[in-house]
Amino acid sequence: MIDRDARETPGLSRRRFLQGSAMAGFAAFLAACTGTKTGASTPPSTAASASAPAAASASVEPTASVAATPKVVTGPLKFANWPAYIDLAGKAGDEGVYAPGSSPSLEEFKKQFKVDVDYEEKIGDNSAFVETIKPALVGKLPTGWDLVVLTDWMASKIVANGWAEKIDQANVPNCVANIRDALKGSSWDATNDYHYPWQSGMTGIGFNAKTLKANNIKEPTKIADLWNIPSDKVTFLSEARDTFGLVLLKLGVNADGATTTPEQLQQAAADIQPLVDGGLRFTGNEYLQDFGQKKVWAAFVWSGDLASSGGPDDKFVFPEEGTLIWTDNMLIPKGAKNKYTAELMIDFVYTPEIAAQIEAWVNYICPVKGAQELLVKDSPDIANNPLIFPPDDILAKLKIFKSLTEDDETYFNTQFQAVSGQ
Numbered sequence: 001m002i003d004r005d006a007r008e009t010p011g012l013s014r015r016r017f018l019q020g021s022a023m024a025g026f027a028a029f030l031a032a033c034t035g036t037k038t039g040a041s042t043p044p045s046t047a048a049s050a051s052a053p054a055a056a057s058a059s060v061e062p063t064a065s066v067a068a069t070p071k072v073v074t075g076p077l078k079f080a081n082w083p084a085y086i087d088l089a090g091k092a093g094d095e096g097v098y099a100p101g102s103s104p105s106l107e108e109f110k111k112q113f114k115v116d117v118d119y120e121e122k123i124g125d126n127s128a129f130v131e132t133i134k135p136a137l138v139g140k141l142p143t144g145w146d147l148v149v150l151t152d153w154m155a156s157k158i159v160a161n162g163w164a165e166k167i168d169q170a171n172v173p174n175c176v177a178n179i180r181d182a183l184k185g186s187s188w189d190a191t192n193d194y195h196y197p198w199q200s201g202m203t204g205i206g207f208n209a210k211t212l213k214a215n216n217i218k219e220p221t222k223i224a225d226l227w228n229i230p231s232d233k234v235t236f237l238s239e240a241r242d243t244f245g246l247v248l249l250k251l252g253v254n255a256d257g258a259t260t261t262p263e264q265l266q267q268a269a270a271d272i273q274p275l276v277d278g279g280l281r282f283t284g285n286e287y288l289q290d291f292g293q294k295k296v297w298a299a300f301v302w303s304g305d306l307a308s309s310g311g312p313d314d315k316f317v318f319p320e321e322g323t324l325i326w327t328d329n330m331l332i333p334k335g336a337k338n339k340y341t342a343e344l345m346i347d348f349v350y351t352p353e354i355a356a357q358i359e360a361w362v363n364y365i366c367p368v369k370g371a372q373e374l375l376v377k378d379s380p381d382i383a384n385n386p387l388i389f390p391p392d393d394i395l396a397k398l399k400i401f402k403s404l405t406e407d408d409e410t411y412f413n414t415q416f417q418a419v420s421g422q
Contacts, residue, residue, distance in 0.1 A: 070340065071171070075115035077341045079147045080122040080129070082328065085199070087361035097121070105357050109348050115341055126154040133333060137163040142335040146342040149198045153241065153401070155329045156188035164194040165332040171343040172196070174350035178369045182395040183327065195329040196346050199364035202387070202398065203242045203324040206301030208291050210313035215297070223250035223319045226298050232279025233297040235287050236272070240416035242324060243282070244268050245401040246300055249322040255399045262411050269419040282420045303387050316387075318394075325365075325398035363388055 084096045092102030098121050101107065106117050123129045130150070133143035137158075150158065158164050169176055175196050183197050184190075205220055212219055217229055223246050226234050236243040245255040247268040253260070272280070283290070283299075290296035291314050303316060303323075330349075332342045348354055352370030359366045360379050366372065366389060375383035382388055390398075404412055416422070 073113050073115050073341050073344065074338045075341055076118045077115060077147065077338050077345060078145045079117055079119045079342075079345065080145050081119065081149045081198075082123045083121040085121070085149070085328075085362060086119070087358045093361070105349070105354050108354070109345060112348075113341070113344055117345075123149060126151050130154060130158070137161070137334060140335065142337055143333040145333050146336040146338040147345055148331055148333060149328050150331060152186070152188075152327045152329060153404075155195055155331055156186075158331055158333075159189050159194045163334045165334055165336055165339050165342075166193050167196070167332065167343060167346070169193075171340065172347040172350070174347045178350045178352060178355075180367050180369055182392070183367050195331050196350065197367040198328045198330050198349075199362060200325055200327040200367065201364050202303035202318075203237070203246065203300065203326070204303060205298065205317050205319050206287070206291070207298035207315060207317070208294070208296075208311070208313050209315055211294055211297045217297070219315075219317075220298055221317060221320055223247070223321045226300075227275065229298050230278070231275040233295070234275065235281045235283045235290065235296050235299040236275075236420075237300045237302075238282040238284050238420065238422055240412065240420075241326075241401045242302075243272075243300060243420075244412070244416060245324045245399070246319070246322075247271055249319070249324075249399065252321075255322065255324065255401050260404070260408070262408060265408075265412055265415050269415040272419050276419060282422055318397075322397070322399045325395075325400055327367075359388065365390060 083098075086098065086103050087093075087105050088096070088098060088102050089104055090102060092099045098119060100119075103119065106119055109115075110117055129148075133145065133148075135141075136143040155164075169192075175192070179192065179196065183200070184192070186192075186195075189195050205223065205226065207220055209219060212229075218225070220226055220229075236246075244265065248255040248260065248264060251264075251267060251271060253264050253267075285302075287296055287299045287301060291299075292311060301316060330346050332339055332346075336342055349358060350368050352368055352374055355366060355368035355371035356374040359368075359371055360375060360382055363382065363385075365387070372383050372389045386394060
């Protein structure tokens with residue numbers, strides 16, 4: 001859903017949430033909170049720059065490939081993804097930084113299809129990355145990439161502008177059979193002609209229970225409860241869609257970019273301003289260190305960060321007003337030189353065995369049916385973790401901050417920059 005973006009650091013990325021963590025007691029804690037409403041991409045995520053591609057509109061139709069792609073494996077496959085977002089082994093696994101040959105799943109793909117894969121952790125910001133390929137897309141030239149992973153709000157813009165290749169569904173039978181039902185029927189690509197989800201995540205509230213108790217502050221169950229904590233002990237996310245999305249929910253507004261008005265965005269900014277005046281900061285994953293140093297008592301956080309890297313007293317809660325969900329998606333840029341190989345890769349990671357292998361390391365919300373069942377025996381903490389495999393009742397309550405029109409996007413950025421200083 002949203003732009004996890006340049007504020008992430010390779011060693012401590014949102015894409016590492018839950019990795020290597022002990023989940024004991026967390027499911028029980030979550031169960032106590034699931035009576036609330038929930039909701040990337042996106043993040044979800046940060047705002048797009050004003051120079052980002054135009055938002056989806058009814059007048060813009062995606063452009064299909066002119067001719068059927070020959071079913072010939074060619075390469076190397078040029079694959080751009082976010083940091084720490086695929087299974088890694090050895091030293092790379094310890095460091096959380098990809099190195100050639102370090103991903104068992106990619107090595108299996110190379111062996112099975114006898115093709116090389118040039119995989120790069122190239123995406124640190126949706127807008128910044130798209131700006132690097134936008135001239136080629138506009139000029140109808142190859143971008144140099146065959147497969148990219150973009151958050152839903154940006155992916156929708158790529159599709160709306162006709163900048164994605166149409167996926168031949170006959171080449172992705174695993175995707176057709178195994179995509180989780182909750183991820184079907186997106187508003188911007190309902191039949192998955194141009195995308196398939198890579199991973200999803202959620203944005204809610206995190207807090208340090210011990211610190212709040214020591215200061216006689218009740219544990220938050222609502223977004224509104226953060227307004228009752230000293231502002232200089234609270235952080236919101238530097239990703240605008242996450243922060244504005246949650247504040248809109250707090251105000252009783254549907255956090256859907258398709259219906260959000262400029263007046264509502266202005267109201268959200270005005271609601272945040274008194275906290276900023278009181279010392280509220282906007283951060284990325286730095287809130288993890290801040291929790292550890294007791295600089296922050298409560299924050300807007302990404303699902304599982306505290307479970308993986310926080311202390312025993314750091315907790316995640318689904319706020320009563322709602323939680324955001326974001327999804328990062330695989331797309332084939334228009335003019336990709338190795339389109340068929342990209343389709344094979346998309347289909348490959350939707351094999352339940354491969355999806356389970358990736359999930360055991362990445363630990364985000366898995367989009368593939370059958371992966372959970374394969375993890376039950378060897379990785380029960382992962383298989384039974386509702387942050388990775390959310391039950392249907394949780395999925396049904398999640399909220400998505402969808403794309404904005406171009407004018408509203410500019411206004412959105414202006415409002416967030418004014419209140420956050422970023």
